[in-house]
Amino acid sequence: MSNFFAHPTAIIDEGAQIGEGSKIWHFSHVMPKSTLGKSCNIGQNVYIDNNVSIGNGVKIQNNVSVYANVTVEDDCFLGPSMVFTNVMNPRAFVERKHEFRNTLLQKGCSVGANATIVCGSTLGEYCFVGAGSVVNKDVPPYAIVVGVPMRIIGWMSKHGEKLNFDQNGFATCPTTGEKYQQIGPEQVIAL
Secondary structure (H helix, E strand, C coil): CCCCEECCCCEECCCCEECCCCEECCCCEECCCCEECCCCEECCCCEECCCCEECCCCEECCCCEECCCEEECCCCEECCCCEECCCCCCECCECCHHHCCCEEECCCCEECCCCEECCCCEECCCCEECCCCEECCCECCCEEEECCCCEEEEEECCCCCECCCCCCCEEECCCCCCEEEEEECCEEEEC
């Protein structure tokens, strides 16, 4: 008896490691050399490739393919139909699996619906990628990014509230009271 839930239409290949309390819904496929943490929710029609590591408490919405060499840390949110790439210059007739680039989503980040994450990028802790954005470089922790290609338009607290910095570079989350400091144009830290 397993300690996770998988819908009868889901395919869980032998060898896949699935954490306790995780749920895998309709028509999803988890490959044998993948790791999925505890208390994850994997939506409908999700593909999790070999050599993928997914942390605890991750929510992956419908129609997402998580390709090889992607690491998703704890408490991340992947919106519906968002996209990962794993090769910079794909050609159908050229085998480039040896060129897969690592992509890292750090703890607590959120990726909006239909966003594209170009391989080789790191998304910093608690950053927020707006729907439809194209991430083609690293995203700093707590940054809000939107657009094609993405650009920083603001900063967000761990709780998901927009941060408004004072003239000295300090901000407080309006919900939790947590304090933040902006120490450069592309760097915010939690205090």
